[in-house]
Amino acid sequence: MQSTFRSVAIVGKYMDAAALQQMRSDLTRLAHHLLAQGLHVCVESNTAAFVEHEGFEQASLETIGNKADLVIVMGGDGTMLSVGRALRDTAVPLIGINRGRLGFLTDLQTEHMLDEIDKILQGHFQLESRMLLHSETTRDNTLLLNTVALNDVVIKSAFRLIELEVHVDGLFVSRQRSDGLILTTPTGTTAYGLSAGGPIMHPDLEAISIVPISPHTLSYRPITVPADSVIEVIVVHAADAQISYDGQGQYPLSAGDHVRIARAQQSIQLVHPEDYCYFDMLRNKLNWG
Structure with missing residues (x-):
């Protein structure tokens, strides 16, 4: 696979004990999949403690934007907000995997994340700027x-x-x-x-x-x-x-x-799947008829 992005970073949110094991499993599965594609994988330092795999680089959130050309954020909208502000000077694009509630900023669901990320890595995505x-x-x-x-x-x-x-x-x-x-x-x-x-x-x-x-x-x-x-x-x-x-x-x-x-x-760059539609998102998240 020829990827549009060659270096990918992962940032995760740390949840309560009930959700911790699933988060660990999802993070590990994601890191392993990216490494298998021959990509350079950088994991945020605190997140790295929850990834059961070797072969990736660790970096602080403050420096991760200078090491990657795509950042994958696993968490909810609050996590996306924190990461977006921290990386605002780097212009590195962000893609969110929803581990929160509504997830207006996190498009991907964990059960389909690997297939969706593969499409994005192959260049099938939308790029959107947020002020x-x-x-x-x-x-x-x-x-x-x-x-x-x-x-x-x-x-x-x-x-x-x-x-x-x-x-x-x-x-x-x-x-x-x-x-x-x-x-x-x-x-x-x-x-x-x-x-x-x-x-x-x-x-x-x-x-x-x-x-x-x-x-x-x-x-x-x-x-x-x-x-x-x-x-x-x-x-x-x-x-x-x-x-x-x-x-x-x-x-x-x-x-x-x-x-x-x-x-x-500064502005924040968000990566969406190729078939993303803002109105579909509103209809689904807000339960419009």
Whole structure:
């Protein structure tokens, strides 16, 4: 087999004890299959402990993108989000094998993964670019946080209303009291933004959606702005407010903090099977008739 990709990396998620044995079996089966194709196989250092095979290279997640021209991620959407952010500067494409629940970002199922991966290795795939958000949080003109998100940046309170002021490209939009605010990419519109009543945006769109979480003013609705917009959120009243990125890491906010959100310079490349259809995925995952 002449493969489009010559060096393949594997990154896995570590689950509870009940799922650990199956994960070990799936990871080992995958690594063995790739090695049998004559490919260079690199396994992320923590994942390597669960692969019962020799002949592969080990590397940290921070360096794996420089050693492979395809990364296979076995886990759920959360694992894909973490790996995507970690490898954002390498532009190495990612393909996901679903070991989670819904799996909006993980196309392959473990029972068919080897056949599907063989087709991808032979060049039968779609390549799709997904935008990222870049977020900076400042307090008294001092930078507190500087990070990126593939799904969303969320400002919220766990138990009380918070008050936020929103500006887009320097223009005042609104001042709202709510449980919080979601700033989401098209990728993230099937995550928290969907649960909060936001729109689903096709991933080919270049836009950012601003979705309120349980606003006190019921007429306050989600709004979508161009991807090149710069959004600034000022925390007016904080109580127990916090900010999170892709739901993976929470940081406390105080009144007066400024959060600036804009499109990141980097993007994430996703590999899909050749017959992938976004609308089929939505219909299956969301149980549409």
